[in-house]
Amino acid sequence: xxxxxxxxxxxxxxxxxxxxxxxxxxxxxxxxxxxxxxxxxxxxxxxxxxxxxxxxxxxxxxxxxxxxxxxxxxxxxxxxxxxxxxxxxxxxxxxxxxxxxxxxxxxxxxxxxxxxxxxxxxxxxxxxxxxxxxxxxxxxxxxxxxxxxxxxxxxxx
Ligand SMILES: *[C@@H]1O[C@H](CO)[C@@H](O)[C@H](O)[C@H]1NC(C)=O
Ligand SMILES: *[C@@H]1O[C@H](CO)[C@@H](O)[C@H](O)[C@H]1NC(C)=O
Numbered sequence: 444x445x446x447x448x449x450x451x452x453x454x455x456x457x458x459x460x461x462x463x464x465x466x467x468x469x470x471x472x473x474x475x476x477x478x479x480x481x482x483x484x485x486x487x488x489x490x491x492x493x494x495x496x497x498x499x500x501x502x503x504x505x506x507x508x509x510x511x512x513x514x515x516x517x518x519x520x521x522x523x524x525x526x527x528x529x530x531x532x533x534x535x536x537x538x539x540x541x542x543x544x545x546x547x548x549x550x551x552x553x554x555x556x557x558x559x560x561x562x563x564x565x566x567x568x569x570x571x572x573x574x575x576x577x578x579x580x581x582x583x584x585x586x587x588x589x590x591x592x593x594x595x596x597x598x599x600x
Pocket of ligand 2: 544546547
């Protein structure tokens with residue numbers, strides 16, 4: 444998946460695409476699902492953080508539950524939810540070598556692999572151009588390209 448909002452740093456900056464770029468996109472998606480928020484429209488007034496930066500902050504504050512969408516949170520699944528966030532953070536690591544491959548991701552999510560490596564700071568933690576009005580006027584438009592076919596998704600009119 445090559446969508447703005449899901450692009451790995453090496454793809455966004457150098458056009459290099461690999462399985463690990465998909466792992467990165469998957470990690471963003473996982474964090475979006477757990478938090479119930481979209482990366483591209485995520486906004487935190489207090490800190491200029493992206494969804495990834497906010498997830499990383501709460502992870503370090505030992506406060507992962509604050510990230511979780513109250514609609515999906517069930518205290519009986521706390522450990523599983525924390526595991527999802529941990530896996531998500533591992534997927535969005537800045538360097539390709541620090542990201543697991545997809546088969547490892549699956550084993551981590553279904554707890555075949557119990558001890559997860561410690562996540563380091565992910566890529567894209569700070570919002571760039573937070574006060575850039577041009578970027579906010581474009582936020583309803585996402586450019587996606589799948590297998591070199593470019594599709595422009597417009598939300599709303
Ligand atoms: C997430 O959204 C921010 C804007 O809020 C953008 O700068 C960034 O490229 C997006 N993608 C990732 C993977 O963080
Ligand atoms: C995925 O990574 C694991 C651990 O590094 C490795 O053992 C495995 O061979 C890799 N699998 C694939 C399909 O690359």
